[in-house]
Amino acid sequence: xxxxxxxxxxxxxxxxxxxxxxxxxxxxxxxxxxxxxxxxxxxxxxxxxxxxxxxxxxxxxxxxxxxxxxxxxxxxxxxxxxxxxxxxxxxxxxxxxxxxxxxxxxxxxxxxxxxxxxxxxxxxxxxxxxxxxxxxxxxxxxxxxxxxxxxxxxxxxxxxxxxxxxxxxxxxxxxxxxxxxxxxxxxxxxxxxxxxxxxxxxxxxxxxxxxxxxxxxxxxxxxxxxxxxxxxxxxxxxxxxxxxxxxxxxxx
Numbered sequence: 001x002x003x004x005x006x007x008x009x010x011x012x013x014x015x016x017x018x019x020x021x022x023x024x025x026x027x028x029x030x031x032x033x034x035x036x037x038x039x040x041x042x043x044x045x046x047x048x049x050x051x052x053x054x055x056x057x058x059x060x061x062x063x064x065x066x067x068x069x070x071x072x073x074x075x076x077x078x079x080x081x082x083x084x085x086x087x088x089x090x091x092x093x094x095x096x097x098x099x100x101x102x103x104x105x106x107x108x109x110x111x112x113x114x115x116x117x118x119x120x121x122x123x124x125x126x127x128x129x130x131x132x133x134x135x136x137x138x139x140x141x142x143x144x145x146x147x148x149x150x151x152x153x154x155x156x157x158x159x160x161x162x163x164x165x166x167x168x169x170x171x172x173x174x175x176x177x178x179x180x181x182x183x184x185x186x187x188x189x190x191x192x193x194x195x196x197x198x199x200x201x202x203x204x205x206x207x208x209x210x211x212x213x214x215x216x217x218x219x220x221x222x223x224x225x226x227x228x229x230x231x232x233x234x235x236x237x238x239x240x241x242x243x244x245x246x247x248x249x250x251x252x
Contacts (some may be wrong), residue, residue, distance in 0.1 A: 002070035002101050003028035005057040006044050008251040009083040012092060013242030015145050015179050017122065020092040021081065025076070028067040030058040030097040032126060036154025037181070039214035052153075053214030053243075056250070057096040076110045094124040102131050102139075111138045130165045133172040143175040146205070147184055150194050152186045152212065163201040163244075172200035179238065183212040184225040192233070208238040216247045 005028045014021045034052040041055050042048055043062035049055050056063045070076060091114050099106045114121055115138055127146040131139045146169060149160040170176040180195060199205065209230050211222035219240050230237040 002059070002104055002107055003067040004070055004076070005063075005067055005096065006251050007079045007082075009085065009089075010242065012090065012122075014238050015119055016143075016175075016177050016206070017090060018238060018241055020090050021086055022092045022122075023080070023085060024092045024094060025079065025094065025098075026054070027055050027093065027095045027098045027101065028057050028060060028063075028157075029100045030095055030126075031100065031128060032097070032149065032153070032155050032159065034149060034153040034155060035213075036152050037183075037212055039040055041214075054094075056094065057094075060106060062243045073106050073109050075112070076106070077113060088119070090120050090122060092122045092124060097129065098123055098124055099125050099129040102129065102136070108136050108138060112135075113141070115141045115211055125169070126160065127166050127169060128160055128162045130162075131172070133168070140172055142176050144169050144177075145175040146170065146176060146202075147179045147181065148198050150180060150182070150186065151190070152181075152183055157230055161198065166198065166201040170205050176202070176205055177208060178202075179208045179210060181210050181212045182222070182226050182229070184222045187225055187229050191206060195233075207235040209235050209239045210240055211234075213240065213243060214248060219243050 007025050009023050012020045035050045037052045039053045040048050040050055044065050045062060047062050049062050051057050051058055056066060122143040122145055124145045127148040133139050147161045149155050172195050209226055211219045211226050213219035213222055227237050
């Protein structure tokens with residue numbers, strides 16, 4: 001079942017296409033919790049939930065009231081009519097983990113409709129779930145931002161690192177790049193080894209490093225140490241522009 005948590009028209013705040021006008025679809029459900037990121041959000045029932053900065057798209061138990069069940073393709077396509085969009089708008093599919101529904105017929109038809117409009121699709125994925133590129137060739141026309149999780153996520157190695165999946169996504173997609181979320185405390189704790197091992201599964205793939213943070217203050221605290229790290233390693237620093245501008249506001 002597909003659940004849509006929110007949609008919004010904004011600019012891309014991270015990675016290769018930062019600043020580009022983008023229509024975001026945030027889908028509900030994820031195969032990870034990432035409580036190590038330490039972001040807390042209050043659910044409608046008053047519970048404080050720990051996880052990533054989009055925990056409301058991960059934890060259905062406490063945020064189910066914000067999840068919309070998608071039963072037909074038109075529910076997703078109608079979103080395009082709710083905004084005044086430029087003709088070349090990017091479409092960003094995020095979550096949660098959008099590849100949780102990679103085999104769903106409605107989801108595949110949605111991708112085909114977007115590609116048919118000549119628009120670029122970018123998946124923001126944790127890189128642990130595979131795609132059948134032969135059965136669903138539409139995925140070969142998509143960009144994959146591979147946000148493979150590091151130890152600071154709190155997830156186990158076997159859950160977050162899937163070498164064959166990383167290789168498949170990076171080599172079959174139209175474009176692919178890595179996007180790591182890094183906090184200042186992790187830089188001196190085996191970070192080089194972690195990243196280099198992940199890169200070994202998809203050599204030559206560009207690396208972007210982002211500061212961990214669900215708020216402007218957290219991003220600012222982690223940004224400068226990460227910039228220095230990127231200067232040493234030759235990685236591309238990616239700020240979190242949407243958080244710098246709108247802080248903790250969702251749907252922007």
